[in-house]
Amino acid sequence: MTRKKSAPATAPQRWLVKSEPSVYAFAALVRDKKTRWDGVRNFEARNNLRAMKQGDLLLYYHSNEGKAVVGIATVAREAYPDPSAPADEDWSVVDVAAVKAFTLPVTLETIKKTPALAKLGLVTRPRLSVMKVTPAEFDALLALGKTTL
DNA sequence: GCCAACGTTGGC
């Protein structure tokens, strides 16, 4: 067995990423199977992208329109330089692949009403576009979305 | 190194 194909030694980390559905909706990712997560221009979000490992799980949030967690994706390729960035700037991308849509979208309104999600970055750091979520938060969101992995 | 101005995000 090769290093690359073997299961990761540690459990996958969990993240939440935002996208405006009018720009790139979860349905577009399902259609494309995989996409490059480019255009991040915020240092903290970039650093989070760089901390992602292949196989990490991503919750997909629709901002502005919909305002709900709508699906699950996974990290298909770890961070590499963002081809859409100016050559003299230091930005990164990862490739993400669709896993499955939530049975039920979990709206921001629901999230705000759920005590277990009071510390979710989506609520406490409303402008951050790539953030870590805890396993407990991840599980709570899947449960609200009537979805299992 | 501070902080005012600016630009962008994203909820409403």
Add this chain to the structure above:
DNA sequence: GCCAACGTTGGC
């Protein structure tokens, strides 16, 4: 479409 919040930039 507005505007509050806030991350980033740039003048000093």
